[in-house]
Amino acid sequence: MSKEMAVTTIKNRLPEEISSPVLTFTKNQVSSTIVRKAISDKNDNDDDDKKSSSSSSSWEIKNRPQDVNIADFLDTASFLFLKVLDTIDDAYTHLRRLQAEESYIDTSSTVVDCLEQWNDDTDPRPKLLVIGSGWASHACLKIVDSLDTGCRVLCVSTKNYFLFTPMLASSSVGTIEFRSIVEPIRDANPTVSFIEGSISDIDPTNQTACIILKSGTISEISYDVCVYACGVQAGGNGNSISKVPGVSFTNCHFLKDVSDALRLRISVGNLLERASRPGLTDNQRRNLLHFVVVGGGATGVEYIGELTDFLRDVTSKERKGAYALLSSFTSITLVHGGTEILPQFDKPLRTKAVTTLTDRGVDVRLNTRVAKVESPTLVKVYKKKDDDDSEQQQQQGEDGSVYKEEEIHCGIIVWAAGTAPVPLTYKLLDKLPLSTKQKSYQGRIPVDPWLRVTGSPPGTLFALGDASVIVSSTTSCDSYDGQLEDDDGDRKEQHQQHQQQEDYILPQTAQVAAQQGAYMARLLNRKYCLSGFTTLPEEENHAKESTSTSITARSRPPIHLAANDGDISSLVRLRGSVEAKPFRFLNLGLLAFLGGGEALSQIQFGGSSDGNSNGNGDGGGYKINEAGSTGFLLWRSVYIVKQVSTRTRVLVLFDWFKCKLFGRDVTRL
Ligand SMILES: Cc1cc2nc3c(=O)[nH]c(=O)nc-3n(C[C@H](O)[C@H](O)[C@H](O)COP(=O)(O)OP(=O)(O)OC[C@H]3O[C@@H](n4cnc5c(N)ncnc54)[C@H](O)[C@@H]3O)c2cc1C
Missing domain, CATH: 3.50.50.60 (FAD/NAD(P)-binding domain)
Known part of the structure; x- marks a missing residue:
């Protein structure tokens, strides 16, 4: 391969390649070729090429003419x-x-x-x-x-x-x-x-x-x-929103409205104060500061991203966080019933999400379902048994699978597994x-x-x-x-x-x-x-x-x-049409914040409505996938542009700046 130019066909990319920020460009079944201009003469083989992909300065995207579906x-x-x-x-x-x-x-x-x-x-x-x-x-x-x-x-x-x-x-x-x-x-x-x-x-x-x-x-x-x-x-009027017993406002926190977010913020603040009280055992502190999030969709994952940032901020010894002495007691568990989190995203981005969360200390439990929420601090889960065994066993239908039950003690349960x-x-x-x-x-x-x-x-x-x-x-x-x-x-x-x-x-x-x-x-x-x-x-x-x-x-x-x-x-x-055209959705892609200045961004034009209809990470259309810090920049840029008024745009920018400068406010009012 030339020292000046390295050619990578996306078709051959493996999911693990995404561990560094990557750019992919997809047209229906993978049909694009990325021609990357090398920035260093040291890139003399494929491995080096992969390592340097995150720091490349310029990208050129080419479609092979025979692969382009002109009508599409x-x-x-x-x-x-x-x-x-x-x-x-x-x-x-x-x-x-x-x-x-x-x-x-x-x-x-x-x-x-x-x-x-x-x-x-x-x-x-x-x-x-x-x-x-x-x-x-x-x-x-x-x-x-x-x-x-x-x-x-x-x-x-x-x-x-x-x-x-x-x-x-x-x-x-x-x-x-x-x-x-x-x-x-x-x-x-x-x-x-x-x-x-x-x-x-x-x-x-x-x-x-x-x-x-x-x-x-x-x-x-x-x-x-x-x-x-x-x-x-x-959830509404105190009713259970889920078929799972015990899912209620008393036992769980939700994230749908401002009142939910406010309640969550107060509860997390309360837990940090309670865990700081004298006379508690280490185990009690660990349980109080154990956060369980149920549901690995965008809401659950983004909340975990924000929570990890918050906990790092307020328990950081280097930054003299308000709860620095509690840093070794905090933990987060993500309980997800499916085999993969963020199912709407392309496969490499889903893989990247799990890697990032795990690297940040989150216990990601896949194939795990909640059997019952016993109380605000105790949740019973059941997990597919021996899921590390043969692949054949993992692929069995739900009915044929063997599960084992487990109790999780925690300080708070955040339910992000569905709406009604x-x-x-x-x-x-x-x-x-x-x-x-x-x-x-x-x-x-x-x-x-x-x-x-x-x-x-x-x-x-x-x-x-x-x-x-x-x-x-x-x-x-x-x-x-x-x-x-x-x-x-x-x-x-x-x-x-x-x-x-x-x-x-x-x-x-x-x-x-x-x-x-x-x-x-x-x-x-x-x-x-x-x-x-x-x-x-x-x-x-x-x-x-x-x-x-x-x-x-x-x-x-x-x-x-x-x-x-x-x-x-x-x-x-009416542009020549007497009849109204039916509604058609323009899919612009998906974004998800992972915490630590990283995010997934799957920018898309056209293609399937969920961006991933066939489950193989390719819902068609034109896509640019980004993960890591570049994804984070895109995430922030899109959300600033998408604000519905100049007032909120300025306020959000100001809040980000304030947070960077002074950290998050932990006062309990
Ligand atoms: C935490 C969170 C994060 C999300 N992130 C994203 C994201 O990143 N990207 C994305 O595309 N989508 C996201 N969503 C989903 C998105 O918010 C919803 O799809 C969207 O709000 C749906 O809009 P809607 O107008 O149908 O309903 P809503 O926005 O829920 O509005 C419903 C309105 O109806 C009112 N209402 C309800 N009942 C009555 C009644 N009986 N009488 C009068 N008024 C009533 C409510 O007050 C509310 O104003 C997120 C959702 C949540 C909760």
């Missing part, structure tokens, strides 16, 4: 181009609204009572009810046209703020402050009315919703279009006329490819984000074809394509929720007829009153009535 590439490129156009469109709507905000707030006719405004019959604009203030709702509110040309918008949520969840783990140990990652929802769009309260019931047929205000007052309101984005919960639908979602599912198949999505509300809730009057109820799941047209609408007899050939062909789609099950992530929120706002801003009907209003009303089967059977893609009648300006705005 063009599809991704055109999709990205359309996304850019959408973003310009959104920015225009946003700017137009910013200009109008001044006069909107100053106007003398502003009514303080937002329900009075909502029920004002003289206002011709349709009534859009948005439930929730999370990722999906925030994205929708930010760009929805709520001026004279758009809708009357009312947002109802149990919280009056938006939370940047990816940084919740950081706030739970004091790396950043809670207020740095929340944004008042009223600031997202001042022309939208907001009520802090809980929606207790929705009647999809009559298009009404029941609001319980914080004061206890109950109001019923009607809507024309409702956007349901209530997300999921980690909020009670309102169950209530809504009960009201919808759904088949057994349509109800089989683990409490997620089935929606059609345009995010309309299956079984609701067409175009009136939409569900986005974690609470929903896109099911195929065949599942969401049984007799679709029969309605298309009068349509022209193109539309019919397009409909048949939708019908042939499989369920489009997307991961429950902020990325998906935010893209769905923006998609929803665009459907409204572009004034599609959301039901897809071209019939007269009387007939639509009749349809609503008729049986649920006929409602779903009548579902069609949202259609633009003016463009359908040949209106050129509308056609230009």
